[in-house]
Amino acid sequence: MTATVTGGGPATGGAATGGVTATGGTATGGTAGGRPAPARRAARRRRFSFPRASTTPGKVRLIRLGLVIACLAWGALAALMVGQHASAARDAASVSEPLSLDAQQMYQSLADADVTASTGYLYGRIQPFQGRQRYEHDIAVATADLKAVTAANRASGDSAVSGSLSTLSTELPVYTGYVEDGEIYNSLGYPAGASFIQVASEEMHLRLLPAARAVYAQENARLTAASAQATGLPLAVLTLAVGLAVGFFLYRSQRWLSRRTHRTLNVGLLLASVAGAVALVWLVVALASGRADLLQATGHGSRPAETLAQADIAALQARGDETLNLISRTGDADFQQDFRAAQGTFSALLATASQQSTASAADPIAAARRDASAWFTVNQRAQALDKVYDYGAETRLVIGPGPDTAGTLFGHLEDDLDAAIRAGQAVFAGHAAAGADAFTGLEAGIVVLALVMVVGSVWGLSRRLAEYR
Numbered sequence: 001m002t003a004t005v006t007g008g009g010p011a012t013g014g015a016a017t018g019g020v021t022a023t024g025g026t027a028t029g030g031t032a033g034g035r036p037a038p039a040r041r042a043a044r045r046r047r048f049s050f051p052r053a054s055t056t057p058g059k060v061r062l063i064r065l066g067l068v069i070a071c072l073a074w075g076a077l078a079a080l081m082v083g084q085h086a087s088a089a090r091d092a093a094s095v096s097e098p099l100s101l102d103a104q105q106m107y108q109s110l111a112d113a114d115v116t117a118s119t120g121y122l123y124g125r126i127q128p129f130q131g132r133q134r135y136e137h138d139i140a141v142a143t144a145d146l147k148a149v150t151a152a153n154r155a156s157g158d159s160a161v162s163g164s165l166s167t168l169s170t171e172l173p174v175y176t177g178y179v180e181d182g183e184i185y186n187s188l189g190y191p192a193g194a195s196f197i198q199v200a201s202e203e204m205h206l207r208l209l210p211a212a213r214a215v216y217a218q219e220n221a222r223l224t225a226a227s228a229q230a231t232g233l234p235l236a237v238l239t240l241a242v243g244l245a246v247g248f249f250l251y252r253s254q255r256w257l258s259r260r261t262h263r264t265l266n267v268g269l270l271l272a273s274v275a276g277a278v279a280l281v282w283l284v285v286a287l288a289s290g291r292a293d294l295l296q297a298t299g300h301g302s303r304p305a306e307t308l309a310q311a312d313i314a315a316l317q318a319r320g321d322e323t324l325n326l327i328s329r330t331g332d333a334d335f336q337q338d339f340r341a342a343q344g345t346f347s348a349l350l351a352t353a354s355q356q357s358t359a360s361a362a363d364p365i366a367a368a369r370r371d372a373s374a375w376f377t378v379n380q381r382a383q384a385l386d387k388v389y390d391y392g393a394e395t396r397l398v399i400g401p402g403p404d405t406a407g408t409l410f411g412h413l414e415d416d417l418d419a420a421i422r423a424g425q426a427v428f429a430g431h432a433a434a435g436a437d438a439f440t441g442l443e444a445g446i447v448v449l450a451l452v453m454v455v456g457s458v459w460g461l462s463r464r465l466a467e468y469r
Contacts, residue, residue, distance in 0.1 A: 121197045224298075293432070
């Protein structure tokens, strides 16, 4: 059944004029709002779908999407890299280096306390007040450094040196107890005082110093790792390479758009390109200056300071062998051999530190070399007296107050080494702070500039797309 509805006019070919023709209840023709229904559907499809990639608008939209993804990805990568470098630089300057310094001072203080206690015994029943004061200061410094390192390791959850820290906490009171017993017996004139001092020295060399050395090695390794991360190149090079690739993508997009649209300038893409260039230049300058400062801090600051600390420890070991040989009164060749071994180690370390250090440490290192040479010469004379059992003259030569005695020259050597170590630490502190400051604001700046690149790309390409509507 076919029905035709007419607007009062005659039907022509079964089609209605100015009306609706229905066949089986389905409209086959007509108008609404002056546009056929298929045309309305096609318009809606064009409005809510991307043009084909083969058309210019489709290519523009694909370029816009690619630029948004590329700029956001590069911004995230650059922010991650800067965050890692800045965090490592701050950790090296304000956390790892102070802890390494605490561990180093703890080792030196323990070694110096042992030498001071051994030397004090040689003065007889009444130890000089200055010697006793120095011993107590060494123990106080070692105890404070031990507490600082223990607290830091407990806070970080690092158990690598927990055993060594536990040994130090347990054995340090044992050592000081032996020293006190030796001083009491010595003050009463009992020969047992020498035995207690020797046992205390064995406690120091067999338990305390190895544990302190392990702690120092761990903290120094942590400082080295932080410095290496702050100056590392792989992620930085990758970030710069990706940044250059994004910049090339922007350049090619502008060139293609200029050829297709005959426009010589796209403000949005130009803004994105300028933001990318600023980000790359800022990144390169910050990485170059920060890395240079941190390498200077490590190579000419912490490294020579560490070498000088090791030289100081070798000198303390040699001084300990020198005094223990007097305490034992045996002329034991082992003490002399240990002294010569420590002397060789000290000379090699001092030469290395001289090559590593800057001009600020040159004078104290040169003075240390002169004082050490004079001390070693005096020690040879002391060993000659020891072989003929002239203990009185040997004792005066080793601990006497004269300007040319071993004790005086060793004191000068200690002062020289302390000055050189402080010079190295000052170099590290200055350059490490400058290296950390080089990254200030860079992470936030990179994020902002990456967003500017995204906004510029979207704005510039959206303006071109609007011309095709």
